[in-house]
Amino acid sequence: MSGSQSDLRDARLRRALDHAPDAQLRPDVRTREAVRAAAHRAVAPAAVPWWRRPWPVGERAMPWSAALATVVLGTVITVAWQGREVPSAKPDSPVAVAVPERSREAVPDAVPQTSPQVAPQAPPPVTSKPSSPAPAARRTEAAPRPVAPAPSPVTSAPAGETPAALPEVPAARAPGPAPAAPAAAPAFSPPAAAARAPSQDLRAQAAIRRFELDAAATPLATQLARALMDAPVDGLPFEGPVRERLALAGEPGEPALIELGATQARVTRGPDVRVLRPAPAQLAALREALAQLPSR
């Protein structure tokens, strides 16, 4: 057989090649599977199911795992800090610490001298008050002073009791001299008191004019004082200093203690204490009537 042959091609060799033992040779099965698997993986991204395809935000896939991790982390942090104060966090507005009672009591304190006097409503400090000692000298009263006692005397004092005995515990204390004391207002001795109370307190105490009113002795002033007790209640604390202190007696519910400030009046009737804001004219009329009376 010659076959077609040339210098560069020989059919005999070609046929021999076709009949060579390796004519049916094939790669190993594992090699075949590896080749096919690699080829499929190479084009796998293009065959992603529609429900797994990323949104049309570009060629890159949506990092769903990263998004899920962010949500989980945020949830964990929220749960961990729930109910707890965030460090360095500050409230929007300062916390209001309302101490109305204290302020009310403080008012008396603001007027050092009076506060003790006003004792009836406040348990306070007082005691120390000069009120007990010296002021008593001139003022005698300070009934309210002894804090708690003040009301007591009031309550304890029967209506029938003389006004003088009323709120004036101190008055009781300083009986004789009491009335005299006011007269000798300026003179108040109690060095002890002075030593104990500030000079300001003493001066303040000395500045208070005290009156004992009853319908018989001082009809006009009594009438004006009783009318003043009907003045509207002022929602504000009493602003001292007390200028006049009126002991009012003779009516049911009396005796009462009326303390006049610049524009307010504080009425104490037993445990009841009210701060009133009478009309300026009413207050002025009462003061005018009191000016006609001797103060104690």
Added chain:
Amino acid sequence: MHGDARKTWCENLPMPRPLRDMPDDDLMQAYARGDAAAFDELYARHEGALYRFVRRLLGAPLAAQADEVFQDTWARIVAARAGFSPQGAAWRTWAFTIAHNAAMDRLRVSGREIGLEAPGDGSDPLEWLTAEIDATHPSSEDTAFWRAAGRQLLHCLDELPALQRAAFLLHHEDGLTVDELARQLAVTFETAKSRLRYALQKLRGCMRSYLEALEGGA
């Protein structure tokens, strides 16, 4: 009634061509677009030829690495799928070129690229064949003869230098012209021709006894 000649809209749609009817170039382009099934068809068509080519080009000394080189060849094909252009060489030529390069790279690494002529082992299948069929002039249709000839040819190929071996195998496997072979190997026409001439000369000398037997029996 002769039947309604009209067709529904769906019947007018062009039917997709089955993969087995698609040419190699179309299959490769389909695979480049993401059709994995197109690759499977392409692979099935050329698995044997490519594997044998790689095996023969590596020769007997590197036969154990044939699977690895074969797998590397297909990996290169997959990686280059986007760059395949049917306007250039046919897919088969393109794939065999890749396989040639992969095998040559392995031969280069193993130091067998120069392909020093390996000494013959002295084993001549023709002698066995003559004894087997008890014929001194076998027929050209004798399958046994050709099997023996093929066995001898493989042996002769192993003795060829790798460059000449590659030229011979590509030229006889792919049916390319010398000019096409030159382009495939990225060599000049004369170089390709020289390699082929040298390969044929050596192979014919190595296969002389079989070829003479054929001439005698023809």
